[in-house]
Amino acid sequence: MHSTRISRFLRSSGLLALLMTCSLAGAQSWPDKPIRMVVPFPAGGATDVVARLIAQEASSQLGQQIVVENKSGAGGTIGAGEAARAAPDGYTILLTTSSTHAISPHLFKSLPYDPASFTPIAHLADAASILLVTPSLPANSVQELIDLARQKPDELNYASSGNGTIPHLTCASFLARAGVSMTHVPYRGTGPGLNDLIAGNIQVLCDSLPTGLPHVRSGKARALAVTGPERSPLAPELPTVAESGLPGYSSVTWFGLYGPAGLPQDIAVKLNEVFTKSVHQPDVTKRLRDLGIEPAKAGSPRQFADMVSADSERWGRIITESNITIQ
Known part of the structure; x- marks a missing residue:
């Protein structure tokens, strides 16, 4: 009986090791095909320009093309909803702004997504x-x-x-x-x-x-x-x-990167590193600043999530106190 338990343990341990090896191999092989970047605003707008500028640099670092897709409408909520429903495999990401994650939740009675149903990746820039x-x-x-x-x-x-x-x-x-x-x-x-x-x-x-x-x-x-x-x-x-004359006042539009909920942490960290490095490349930084956009300081996905949470709370308070509604 004792030897049987040992045999079962060894077999289960071997299976676990195999699964861990396969998982690691999968993570190491990512990305092995083009990545879709959803931009929930029209082509030619500020968010689209930022997305294409940074995506070009990030593509060269990842060794795979990042294809920008504009899914505009309803203040960015349509595109954000589509990204939220994508498979969390690292092949669909969302480049968005304060509008979809810090403002719209306080303006719309219902949204095609839950702002919490995303994996935060990186705070990229502010305008x-x-x-x-x-x-x-x-x-x-x-x-x-x-x-x-x-x-x-x-x-x-x-x-x-x-x-x-x-x-x-x-x-x-x-x-x-x-x-x-x-x-x-x-x-x-x-x-x-x-x-x-x-x-x-x-x-x-x-x-x-x-x-x-x-x-x-x-x-x-x-x-x-x-x-x-x-x-x-x-x-x-x-x-x-x-x-x-108004100490403490600040209002900026932030640009950030998200993945669908459940995105593997190693992929989120890799995307954070690549996009943070991309936005701080001298030529990218210069072109952003020419647009009045300042690259954000490097930070972790958790720091990005905390920043958005604080920004959402602030905008929610302003919207309520100023009685702002969508007409």
């Missing part, structure tokens, strides 16, 4: 906005704008690209932190809002740096500050909102 005012407005600093808004509650208008969009939330969080109120005027994109700002029909707008700066330098708009935690290399002369 701050620029706080613009129409040149005729008697405000040459953040503090002067706050003072003016305090004197004229709801009389100043601020534009956005629509209810619940990042430009809307960036301004809403600014107003909440400053304790003042303005009237929100949503547009179909920031372009029409910027045109109305230049014409003097709108007083305030939070826009992307590459879009807003040419109008600032031509004198058609006035820049007061950038919304990120640090000054931008594109406009180092501009202070941050935080150093201009």
Whole structure:
């Protein structure tokens, strides 16, 4: 009887070792075919440009092509839902932004995915906005704008690209932190809002740096500050909102990489290493900064998850306190 138990143990141990060997071999052989990168926003937009730029470098490091697929619609939720339902084998990944994982869960009553139904991989980059005012407005600093808004509650208008969009939330969080109120005027994109700002029909707008700066330098708009935690290399002369009278204020759009839930940890770690290295390649970093996008500091998948959790909590609070809804 004793020898029988020993024999069974040896057979089961051998099977376990075989399974472990097969698993290790599978992990070591990944990737052995092209990887699909889902981008839940339209081709040509900022997220698409970031995805294609980083994917090109990551492809060369992995030795397999990364094919970018745009699955846009419903504020990025359609593409995110498709990525969430993919097999967790490392051959489908999602490059997305704050919109799908930190903002949409607080705006939509239902989503085609659970924000927790993903494997966090890497925080890749951040994009701050620029706080613009129409040149005729008697405000040459953040503090002067706050003072003016305090004197004229709801009389100043601020534009956005629509209810619940990042430009809307960036301004809403600014107003909440400053304790003042303005009237929100949503547009179909920031372009029409910027045109109305230049014409003097709108007083305030939070826009992307590459879009807003040419109008600032031509004198058609006035820049007061950038919304990120640090000054931008594109406009180092501009202070941050935080150093201009609102300590602690920061609003950026982050870009990050996810896999479906259940993605093997070794693959997640490998993707983290490859994409972090890719985004910090000198030529990639330069091209990102030319777009007003700053590569994120290297961090683990867990650190990325913790950052998104804190960002989601912050946006949820702003959305609730400012009574922001999708109309």
